[in-house]
Amino acid sequence: MRKIIIDTDPGIDDALAILLALSAREELDVLALTTVNGNVDVEKVTKNAFKILDVAGRTDIPVYKGNRKPLMRENSMPADCHGDDGLGNIGVAESAGVPEEESAADFLIRKVREEKGEITLVPIGPLTNIAEAVQKDPAFVKNVKEVVIMGGAVHEGNVTPYAEFNFWVDPEAAKIVFQAGFEKIVMVGLDATKHVWLNPALRELLYQINTPVSRFIHKVTRVYADAHWRQHQKLGSELCDVLVTAYLLDNGVIDTIDAFVDVETQGLCEGASVVYPVMKYKDKMKNCEVAVNADTGRFFEIFFGYLFPEYLDTVKKMQG
Ligand code: BDR
Ligand code: CA
Numbered sequence: 093m094r095k096i097i098i099d100t101d102p103g104i105d106d107a108l109a110i111l112l113a114l115s116a117r118e119e120l121d122v123l124a125l126t127t128v129n130g131n132v133d134v135e136k137v138t139k140n141a142f143k144i145l146d147v148a149g150r151t152d153i154p155v156y157k158g159n160r161k162p163l164m165r166e167n168s169m170p171a172d173c174h175g176d177d178g179l180g181n182i183g184v185a186e187s188a189g190v191p192e193e194e195s196a197a198d199f200l201i202r203k204v205r206e207e208k209g210e211i212t213l214v215p216i217g218p219l220t221n222i223a224e225a226v227q228k229d230p231a232f233v234k235n236v237k238e239v240v241i242m243g244g245a246v247h248e249g250n251v252t253p254y255a256e257f258n259f260w261v262d263p264e265a266a267k268i269v270f271q272a273g274f275e276k277i278v279m280v281g282l283d284a285t286k287h288v289w290l291n292p293a294l295r296e297l298l299y300q301i302n303t304p305v306s307r308f309i310h311k312v313t314r315v316y317a318d319a320h321w322r323q324h325q326k327l328g329s330e331l332c333d334v335l336v337t338a339y340l341l342d343n344g345v346i347d348t349i350d351a352f353v354d355v356e357t358q359g360l361c362e363g364a365s366v367v368y369p370v371m372k373y374k375d376k377m378k379n380c381e382v383a384v385n386a387d388t389g390r391f392f393e394i395f396f397g398y399l400f401p402e403y404l405d406t407v408k409k410m411q412g
Contacts, residue, residue: 094340095121095210097200099158100333101130101217102140104174104316108395109216109242109333110141111305114148115398116341122150123203123211126196128158130217130261131171132178135160137217140179142189147308151189158196158221162262171257173319180315184308197224204235211235212340215269216242216333218258223265226272233272240340241269242333244281244353244365246384251363256282259355260363267355270379277380279353280339281365284346284383285332288391292317292327293410301400335386338394345390346383352376 098113100106113120125145127138138157145151161167175181192199200221204211213236215222222239225232243258243266251260259266270277290313298310316329338345352368368376389411396407 093121094119094212095123095207096212096214096340097123097126097203099126099128099196099200099213099215099217099221100141101128101132101137101178102144103131103137103178103217103333104180104312105331105333106131106216107140107144107179107312108309108331109337110144111148111309112334112337112395112398113340114150119341122153124154124156124199126156126158126200126221127191128196128217128221129160129162129167130258131174132176133160133170134158136178138191139187140177142187143179143184145189146185146187147305155189155191156194156196156199157191159224162218162265163220163223163268164264165262168261173316175315180312182311182314196221197228200225201229201232204232208235209237212237213239214336214340215239216258216336218261219243219265219269220262223262223268226268233274236274238276238278239269239274240278240280240336242280242285242336244279244355244367246281246283246365246367246382248282249364250282254361255363256365259365263355263357263363266365267357270353270355278339278348278383279365279380280336280346280383282332284386285330285335287386287388288331288335289388290329290331294392294407295328297403297406297410301403303400306400334395335391338391339383341398342390342394345387345394347385348381348383350378351380351382352378353380353382
């Protein structure tokens with residue numbers, strides 16, 4: 093059983109990543125959610141974290157509120173595809189949940205110290221909390237088992253031609269994390285997540301499955317689909333963060349290369365991840381495994397297989 097802490101800014105695709113993780117009760121032990129400013133402000137994302145736990149019926153999981161702004165700069169623009177409330181403006185019921193007293197970074201530091209070498213960090217928002225923990229506690233990095241990040245891109249960004257949203261919001265934090273010396277980092281960026289495309293037929297299947305969780309996912313992805321149509325005239329939506337959870341359940345869902353990754357913090361390419369494959373750049377030391385592709389069919393078999401196992405065959409048939 094893998095022990096994980098999800099550091100998140102929910103966020104529609106964050107919600108899916110959390111729900112998938114919670115459905116894998118035998119494989120993943122979700123110790124806590126930590127929240128961070130990103131898709132919307134930290135107050136809203138923290139409320140959203142509780143709403144998602146309510147949908148999943150997992151109010152036993154603690155939530156720790158994190159940073160309200162990036163590490164070294166003022167607040168950035170919110171993302172434009174998650175709705176004003178960060179959860180697609182679909183009127184998800186307010187939750188009674190309240191965050192723990194301890195801050196996200198202090199909790200991360202304490203928890204990985206208590207369970208040295210046991211915990212996988214899963215940041216699916218800007219890396220502010222993780223970088224804060226790196227800076228605050230010299231032992232933090234060595235206490236962490238691995239870090240599996242949604243962020244970055246080898247080729248094309250989504251906020252600028254070069255920068256992916258999570259790194260663009262807090263590039264200094266991302267740089268600190270890649271330079272910190274973690275035993276293992278996996279960067280699941282846009283080169284892989286662009287293959288995780290929820291097409292209209294699969295989305296309709298979620299409606300027909302007709303459980304509270306499937307109807308929630310159907311509803312919450314509406315605003316996402318609208319944004320993709322508005323921006324790219326494509327039917328459906330890309331689901332970024334949830335690929336990280338799928339990877340934790342089946343690492344064959346992505347292809348990776350060994351690389352040295354750095355992050356640009358200034359200028360035209362601010363927020364861009366610069367990926368040097370070590371096969372080619374022999375003078376660079378590997379600090380990361382970078383996802384360069386994802387298997388769409390396998391992803392949806394994992395997604396439906398865990399969340400709605402009785403529909404796995406239907407999904408396999410739909411995918412041919
Ligand atoms: C990332 O940006 C956010 O909008 C998503 O939640 C995801 O974490 C994708 O670039
Ligand atoms: Ca996110």
